[in-house]
Structures are given as C-alpha cells and as structure tokens.
Amino acid sequence: MKITLERIRKANVVFAFLAFVVLAAYLLVQGISFIIRHLPKPDKPGVQIIPVERAAEITQTLRFNAVLKDTYVFTLESDAVVEPSSARMEMNAPALKRVRYDQEVVNMYFVSSDTKKESSLLTDNALIVSYGLANDEKDRGLITEQNFYAIVSADSNGDKRLSAEDAVGLFVSNYNGTELTQIGKDVYSCRLVKNNILLFTEADGTATVFKVYDENRRRVEEIKRDSRPPENKAFGQIMF
Numbered sequence: 001m002k003i004t005l006e007r008i009r010k011a012n013v014v015f016a017f018l019a020f021v022v023l024a025a026y027l028l029v030q031g032i033s034f035i036i037r038h039l040p041k042p043d044k045p046g047v048q049i050i051p052v053e054r055a056a057e058i059t060q061t062l063r064f065n066a067v068l069k070d071t072y073v074f075t076l077e078s079d080a081v082v083e084p085s086s087a088r089m090e091m092n093a094p095a096l097k098r099v100r101y102d103q104e105v106v107n108m109y110f111v112s113s114d115t116k117k118e119s120s121l122l123t124d125n126a127l128i129v130s131y132g133l134a135n136d137e138k139d140r141g142l143i144t145e146q147n148f149y150a151i152v153s154a155d156s157n158g159d160k161r162l163s164a165e166d167a168v169g170l171f172v173s174n175y176n177g178t179e180l181t182q183i184g185k186d187v188y189s190c191r192l193v194k195n196n197i198l199l200f201t202e203a204d205g206t207a208t209v210f211k212v213y214d215e216n217r218r219r220v221e222e223i224k225r226d227s228r229p230p231e232n233k234a235f236g237q238i239m240f
Helices: 002-038 052-057
Strands: 047-050 060-068 071-078 080-082 104-112 118-120 127-132 147-152 169-173 181-184 187-194 197-204 207-214 219-226
Touching: 047 052, 052 080, 060 104, 147 187, 169 187, 181 207
Parallel strands: 047 080
Antiparallel strands: 060 071, 071 104, 104 118, 104 127, 127 147, 147 169, 169 181, 187 197, 197 207, 207 219
C-alpha cells in the first residue's frame, strides 16, 4: 500500500509539471500573437499625396546620382508629394512619418558642368518608380542614347498615394533631361533588349500588349497582343 501511494504522488507531480509546461507554452504563444498584432504596420509602398497646405510636413533628400557627358544628375527623394493643382480634392491624410529609408525618387535634376544651369525633369513632383540613364560605353552593357523613366503622376486607384499600383507611364528624355516624352501608358514592365531598343508591356483593357521603342527612329511599334490580362507589375532599375 505504501508503494502504491508513493507512485500516485510521483504521478501527480509529473502531471502537474506537464500541465505547467502546456500552460506556459499556451501563454507564450498568446503573448507572441498579441505582440505581432500590435506591432506597427509597415507603410504602403510609394509616396503619400497631401494638400498644398501641408507641404511643410514633407521631407526631401537630394542625392548625387551620376555624370552623363557634360551633365551632373541628381535624384530628389521624398516621403510625399503635394497634390497637383489640377486635381484638388478634400482629403484627410494621416500625419507623415519622417523615415528617410521610406523615401522614393520624386524628381530628377540635371546640372550642366559648363554653365551650371540647372533643370528639373518634372514640373510637379511625381513618383519615379524606375529609371535608366543613357549609356554610351559597351563595357557597361547595352547602349542607349536616352534616359528612360517609369513614372506615376496620378492616383488612379484612389488610395491617396502614388505607387506602382497606379497607372505607370513610360517616358524618355535626352541624356540631360530635356525633351521628356511619353511613349507608353499603364505599363507593366520594361527592359532594354538590344542597343537602343526598349521592350515594354501595356495593359489595354483586359489585354496585354507588347511594344518596342526604337531610339534611333524615335518610334513605338506593337509587336504582340495577348487577350489575357497582364501579370503583376515588375519594375526594377532599368539595367543596360
């Protein structure tokens, strides 16, 4: 009888320990879940649109980017842009978070090394999703005489931000930023495939259209149409 009671006592200790371990594990899981739910949510990609009255809240950073022939190129990065005057509307935008690594390129500046004359690529800041600069050196990859830019200038999805989720326009300019010209609208991807030849895809309703832009002839040509809608947008740096 004494041995049986001792075994029961030890068994109770073991069961109590196991119950404690299970409870501790449950509380740990619940605690981690609570912390994750209350962690700050990451900001959406892109830049916020704010009314002109709040322009003082915007943070901007100017960075040197490259030298193209006789021109210095700088990028202007920011966490927000002022709402275009042509599209004023009431909005209650949340306070801006001043976090530098969340800034995106919203404009570019070109400065002549000879005259020091400066010009901006865009009249009004917008989101430059991706860009590629002119390259005339074969050892650096494909040759291109012009600069390419994927730009979002309007909040087409109405979320009060400019991001790649909006309609993306494709533009070209001279190496020094002059003669900015749009060659594509609602673009989903773009890449240089040969010297001075850019291949890109556009959405046309529910169809996908493949087009090429020939720098030498300054002409866009449709090469393929697919009845299926385009896949997710893919904009990296336009590499040569």
